[in-house]
Amino acid sequence: MSENQDVQKRIDTLTETVNDYAHHYYVLDQPKVPDAEYDRLLQELEELEAAHPELKRSDSPSERVGGEPLDHFRKVQHDIPMLSLSNAFNEEELRDFDRRVRDGLGVNPTYSVELKIDGLAITLKYEAGEFVLGATRGDGTTGEDITRNLKTIPSIPLKLKESVTLEVRGEAFMPKASFNRLNEAREEKGEALFANPRNAAAGSLRQLDPKIAAKRNLDMFVYSVGQIEGKTIDSHTETLDYVSKLGFKINPEAKHCNGIEEVVDYVNSWLDRRGDLDYEIDGIVIKVDSLDHQEELGFTAKSPRWATAFKFPAEEVVTKLIDIELSIGRTGVVTPTAILEPVSVAGTTVQRASLHNEDLIRQQDVKIGDRVTIKKAGDIIPKVVNVLTEQRDGSEEDFSMPEHCPACESELVRIDGEVALRCVNPECPAQIREGLIHFASRDAMNIDGLGERVITQLHSRELVRNVADLYRLEKEAIMALERMGEKSATNLVEAIEATKSNSLEKLLFGLGIRFVGSKAAKTLAMHFETMDALMEADKEALIAVDEIGDKMADSIVMAFEQPGMKHLIGALKDLGVNMTYTGPKRITAEESDSPLAGKTVVITGSMEQYSRKEAKTEVEARGGKVTGTVSKKTDLVIAGEKAGSKLDKANELGIEVWDEARFIDELS
Structure with a gap:
């Protein structure tokens, strides 16, 4: 045997041994050897890899220390969207969820319940058992490739115990002990502290230098399988058992419940134990x-009908209201915000809380200097819920809303039927600034690098007066801003230029027309296809579109009648901003003469001429609907090479199956 073969054999042995020890320590919480022995073997492996880098394995535990820094994170399209869950905040809403499920299925279901980890949702892909890609949830359809950082998490296996191709999803998080150590170290260095473990975990995984993530001692629980080849799984409980056998860490508190009563008991049992x-x-x-029941219940536009998240009651605390600050939104609404003495609420330091509007301030008799109770609505947005009037000492001051806009001095008005005061001056600088921030946001034009800080500087220096001015910016002007070097300025100019080719729905949402959210913007763009056609549409044409009601239609017509809006769109056209819908066209089954029209289709296996995403687009373009699971409701399975369990199930159920050749033939 040659020297290299001897070294490779030793590297193989060390890699497998150290990985096994790490699995028992980090995943099973059952250490096999003392820390010193683990460290000794890992050091030997690292020395051998340093001397023979060509022999290092992709699943080497030395990957856990991180590699060279990255320049940026690559965008990743999720094959299956990572949807959020609906919420329940009390027992009644839990029972309402159960009733909807039973009505939808016609039977009494069983449930799987798990702790909702407060971390960062991620997806992991494995090919033939090898970890190949890890990404953030992002906006649900597009995330960021953070594979290098995720490799530093010891509980994420680099190689599975079976040679299986699959995608799993879970929650990366920072344990409390790791969080406390991190903040102690940052405090010693005079650095800003993280507010809570969730923010710390998210910040760690978005470091361009994987070595930083490696030092943060993160962890992960897997909670679902997105896709899998060659394996039939019938239930979520079976899913968790299977991924555990593959080497993933699952939450040990997960439980199977025979009905809503057991679910309620489980929820109540954790209300007072979460701190343990x-x-x-x-x-x-x-x-x-x-999983068959999940398939039968399906999804809404935002979340699955077969799952919900019970949110724990928000923590309430008392603090002092030291001032009330007014802000002007992009639609001119004046919003009062309570400025508070800093206080910790549900794991975060809170200094501001919503007061909503003038009527609420009057109803609660809020005064500056009051002791107030605040809580987080859904554990997210702090708000004032009560004023402790009995603790007043006479030093408190009354507050009244101004008659004029604090940003532009225009008279504020209250529109009939609305509670809010509003500035109706279209030249109001505060509205323009907020509109610019909205235009650059992720769900709108998604201009990378154009955040609130940069927009504030551009607007205050009068470099940008409206969204069209963004496309007139030159590198030299951007370089004059604070903390903007030549490279950053160049990147920003290129990022702005790249958004000129965005599909119409991005621009439409970015224009900030009242009541037109991102979903409605896409519906309108798909229907009318061009900005000109949409601008010419009257109210009757608008309400004829699915999901567009009277209120939204009136707002759209009114917006496009404004000379300022017409001028702005004309300027954007002249600057080369796309005014056409370029996404996949929505075709109903009635409009298509394809044999795919009206069919529920599952695509499985690999094809030579189409990726799964491309094949899905082709099916939908012909009036078909693509789902991820084979069930009795499936009409057709398109099977490529190595189709696996989905093909087996289709054959069991007698569902029609096409191979790639038949699929291509039908497309043509």
Whole structure:
């Protein structure tokens, strides 16, 4: 045997041994050897790899220390969207969820319940058992490739115990002990402290230098399988058992429940015990256990009908209201905000809380200097819920809303039927600034690098007066801003230029027309296809579109009648901003003569000429609907090479199957 073969054999042995020890320590919480022995073997492996880098394995435990820094994170399109869950805040809403499930299925389901980890949702992809990609949730359809950082998390296996191709999803988090150590170290260095473990975990995984993530001692629980080849799984409980056998860490508190009564008991059992855990949780996730039942219930536009998240009651605390600050939104609404003495609420330091509007201030008799009770609505947005009038000492001061806009001095008005005061001056600088921030935001034009700080500087220096001015910016002007070098300025100019080709719905949402959200913007863009056609549409044409009601239609017509809006769109056209919908066209089954029209289709296996995403687009373009699971409701399975369990199930159920050749033939 040659020297290299001897070294490779030793590297193989060390890699597998150290990985096994790490699995028992980090995943099973059952250490096999003392720390000193683990460290000794890892050091030997690292020395051999340094001397023979060509022999290093992709699943080497030395990957856990991180590699060279990255320049940026690559965008990743999720094959299956990572949807958020609906919420329940009390027992009645939990029972309403159960009733909807039973009505939808016609039977009493069983449930799987798990702790809702307060961390960062991520997805992991494995090919033939090898970890190949890890990404953030992002906006649900597009995330960021953070594979290098995720490799530093010891509980994420670099190689599975079976040679399986699959995608799993879970929650990366920072244990409380790691969080405390991190903040202690940052305090010693005079650095800003992280507010809570969730923010610390998210910040760690978005470091361009993987070595920083490696030092943060993160962890992860897997809670679902997105896709899998060659394996049939019937329930969520079985899913968790299977991924555990593959080497993933699952939450040990997960439980199978025979009905809503057991679910309610489980939820109640954790209301007072959440503080006993060594990681943060903010609720309980409840899922229908049967995957066939999940398929039957399906999804809404935003969330699955077969799952919900019970959110723990918000923590309430008392603090002092030291001032009331007014802000002007992009639609001119004047919003009062309470400025508070800093206080910790549900794991975060709070200094501001919503007062909503003038009527609420009057109803609660809020005065500056009051002691107030605040809580987080859904554990997210702090708000004032009560004034402790009995603790007043006479030093408190009354507050009244101004008659004029604090940003432009225009007279404020209250529109009939609305509670809010509003500035109706279209030249109001505060509205323009907020509109610019909205235009650059992720769901709108998604201009990378154009955040609130940069926009504030551009607007205050009068470099940008409206969104069209963004496309007139030159590098030299941007370089004059604070903390903007030549490279940053160049990147920003290129990022702005790149958004000129965005599909119409991005621009439409970015224009900030009242009541037109991102979903409605896409519906309108798909229907009318061009900005000109949309601008010419009257109210009758608008309300004829699915999901567009009277209120939204009136707002759209009114917006496009404004000379300022017409001028702005004309300027954007002249600057080369796309005014056409370029996404996949929505075709109904009635409009298509394709044999795919009206069919529920599952695509499985690999094809030579199409990726799964491309094949899905082709099916939908012909009036078909693509789902991820084979069930009795499936009409057709398109099977490529190595189709696996989905093909087996289709054959069992007698569902029609096409191979790639038949699929291509039907497309043509």
